[in-house]
Amino acid sequence: MNEEADHKTPVLIVGGSLVGLSASLFLGRLGVRHTLVERHAGTSTHPRGRGNNVRTMELFRVAGVEPGIREAASVLSGNHGILQTPSLTGDEGRWLFQEIDPGGALARLSPSTWCLCSQNDLEPVLLERARALGGDLRFSTELMTFEPDSDGVTAVVRSRETGEHTTVRADYLVAADGPRSPVRESLGIGHSGPGELFHNVSVTFRSRGLADVVGDRRFVMCYLTGPDADGALLPVDNREHWVFHMPWHPERGETLEEFTDERCAEHIRRAVGVSGIDVEITGRAPWHAAERVALRYGAGRVLLAGDSAHEMSPTGAFGSNTGIQDAHNLAWKLAAVLGDWAGPGLLETYDAERRPVAQATAARASARSAEHKHPGYTPAPGAEGRGPQGGILAVAVGYRYPRGAVVGTDPRTPPVPGELRLTGEPGSRAPHMWLSRAGERISTLDLYERSPVLITGAGTAAGWYEAAGRVAEKLSVPLTPYRIGAGTDADLVPEDGADWARTHGTEPDGAVLVRPDGFVAWRSAGPVPDPEEVLRRAVSTVLALD
Numbered sequence: 240m241n242e243e244a245d246h247k248t249p250v251l252i253v254g255g256s257l258v259g260l261s262a263s264l265f266l267g268r269l270g271v272r273h274t275l276v277e278r279h280a281g282t283s284t285h286p287r288g289r290g291n292n293v294r295t296m297e298l299f300r301v302a303g304v305e306p307g308i309r310e311a312a313s314v315l316s317g318n319h320g321i322l323q324t325p326s327l328t329g330d331e332g333r334w335l336f337q338e339i340d341p342g343g344a345l346a347r348l349s350p351s352t353w354c355l356c357s358q359n360d361l362e363p364v365l366l367e368r369a370r371a372l373g374g375d376l377r378f379s380t381e382l383m384t385f386e387p388d389s390d391g392v393t394a395v396v397r398s399r400e401t402g403e404h405t406t407v408r409a410d411y412l413v414a415a416d417g418p419r420s421p422v423r424e425s426l427g428i429g430h431s432g433p434g435e436l437f438h439n440v441s442v443t444f445r446s447r448g449l450a451d452v453v454g455d456r457r458f459v460m461c462y463l464t465g466p467d468a469d470g471a472l473l474p475v476d477n478r479e480h481w482v483f484h485m486p487w488h489p490e491r492g493e494t495l496e497e498f499t500d501e502r503c504a505e506h507i508r509r510a511v512g513v514s515g516i517d518v519e520i521t522g523r524a525p526w527h528a529a530e531r532v533a534l535r536y537g538a539g540r541v542l543l544a545g546d547s548a549h550e551m552s553p554t555g556a557f558g559s560n561t562g563i564q565d566a567h568n569l570a571w572k573l574a575a576v577l578g579d580w581a582g583p584g585l586l587e588t589y590d591a592e593r594r595p596v597a598q599a600t601a602a603r604a605s606a607r608s609a610e611h612k613h614p615g616y617t618p619a620p621g622a623e624g625r626g627p628q629g630g631i632l633a634v635a636v637g638y639r640y641p642r643g644a645v646v647g648t649d650p651r652t653p654p655v656p657g658e659l660r661l662t663g664e665p666g667s668r669a670p671h672m673w674l675s676r677a678g679e680r681i682s683t684l685d686l687y688e689r690s691p692v693l694i695t696g697a698g699t700a701a702g703w704y705e706a707a708g709r710v711a712e713k714l715s716v717p718l719t720p721y722r723i724g725a726g727t728d729a730d731l732v733p734e735d736g737a738d739w740a741r742t743h744g745t746e747p748d749g750a751v752l753v754r755p756d757g758f759v760a761w762r763s764a765g766p767v768p769d770p771e772e773v774l775r776r777a778v779s780t781v782l783a784l785d
């Protein structure tokens with residue numbers, strides 16, 4: 240490390256919004272020391288992104304913050320679905336969907352569910368937990384310059400309160416610095432994708448009368464499609480705080496200054512269809528819906544995560560979720576490389592895994608905006624059918640890594656498949672099953688966080704369990720084996736006699752290697768003559784130890 244640095248840290252995170260805070264939380268859980276700098280004085284004051292999808296909530300569950308988030312989100316826990324209507328006064332609207340999981344299929348696939356939690360409520364929960372885990376999080380602190388070299392990154396940060404400059408030496412820099420990412424720009428990394436799609440001004444307002452007009456229509460969002468005043472209405476507390484996304488057309492020369500309180504209030508009144516309703520504007524923030532994915536997710540020891548790596552249209556809430564999941568993918572790889580139990584090549588799999596997922600997800604987000612006729616969006620012909628067509632669960636939790644830290648995948652598999660299949664295939668999120676561990680009810684997903692895990696059948700003579708112990712010792716890798724089933728040597732017993740092997744696409748004397756992020760790295764359908772050698776090769780490949 241650079242001897243002249245004022246401060247040394249293994250990981251410097253730039254940006255303390257959803258993705259930076261998530262990166263801090265996940266690194267903290269893995270015991271990786273880090274420093275985060277955020278130029279703003281505190282967390283978001285605007286509701287911004289709100290839809291936390293099932294995969295994100297699984298990650299927050301394992302990280303121990305799911306209860307806190309659900310509590311912070313409790314005011315909207317009864318809101319579901321998207322309504323599309325010319326105004327709120329008539330009843331000619333239609334629900335684009337009313338339940339995210341109408342058949343209840345999700346409960347069989349996951350221990351978690353979607354959670355509507357506004358960013359201004361979510362970020363404080365992440366911040367508090369990240370700090371409790373020992374994270375060094377500095378607000379009102381801005382990255383000024385950074386200089387990567389082959390051993391690390393030297394950065395200069397400035398306190399916006401005191402003006403003091405500090406030189407920070409980090410092994411790695413994670414740029415969670417948003418869509419305009421100064422870090423990405425200075426690395427000269429360009430984008431793929433169509434670019435800007437449409438622009439909105441997100442207006443926060445108070446109205447006491449609106450709750451009566453909305454009545455029992457507890458939507459997550461309502462597209463108001465009246466011919467002279469359209470927009471999207473979002474409840475904040477179902478009582479008096481609301482958000483309204485107003486179309487903005489800078490391409491026609493419309494300026495932000497034109498969005499005066501009077502104009503915004505009048506637009507909202509016309510959109511909801513009640514001319515005399517009280518509307519008090521409390522804030523406004525412009526935002527740009529775009530479809531762009533960085534051409535590389537970093538350079539050397541600098542890695543991009545979240546909106547700095549990809550921008551997505553907000554329909555489907557894929558953007559922030561994809562970003563949080565980037566941070567999760569990156570955290571265990573940084574922990575493994577810094578902890579010396581993986582080779583630096585493991586970090587190269589971050590781009591190989593996450594970028595194709597972002598490209599497919601961003602295409603689906605744009606298509607959903609076209610299908611939902613998002614206010615302010617005039618899509619190009621054919622935009623509606625773009626991207627993977629497998630439904631929202633296939634995008635949210637069914638995506639996979641055909642290339643990366645995986646063995647035995649077909650690299651031609653699309654990153655977001657046409658149908659949801661969580662059957663233990665390498666590169667896919669490991670299946671969820673309820674288990675009993677020493678009397679405690681857990682999900683299989685709760686096993687995956689701090690180390691790679693090998694699961695194999697209890698009461699078999701295949702030798703995988705013993706092989707895992709020897710491989711862990713010889714490779715100095717924290718590999719945790721579990722025997723699963725009904726045998727007397729079982730560490731984990733599936734609930735209701737469920738068949739773990741079938742769920743994971745193996746025989747009872749097979750084995751499944753799961754990464755710390757809960758993705759299947761490799762599996763063997765049955766026994767092999769030399770399980771130690773076979774497992775050693777798989778683990779070495781996954782962790783880039785060859």
Ligand SMILES: Cc1cc2nc3c(=O)[nH]c(=O)nc-3n(C[C@H](O)[C@H](O)[C@H](O)COP(=O)(O)OP(=O)(O)OC[C@H]3O[C@@H](n4cnc5c(N)ncnc54)[C@H](O)[C@@H]3O)c2cc1C
Pocket residue numbers: 253254255256257258259276277278279285286287288289290358380381382383415416417418421441524525526544545546547553555556557558559562
């Ligand atoms: C007004 C608005 C409304 C939105 N609404 C929705 C929505 O309805 N649904 C949805 O899914 N998404 C929405 N989004 C997008 C969503 O908020 C983002 O996808 C999400 O916040 C991505 O998080 P991020 O951490 O990657 O980037 P950002 O949230 O952009 O955060 C980047 C952070 O980096 C900090 N930063 C940048 N440069 C530096 C530097 N040099 N030094 C220190 N700090 C720096 C910034 O201050 C910022 O806090 C909205 C965004 C905005 C702005």
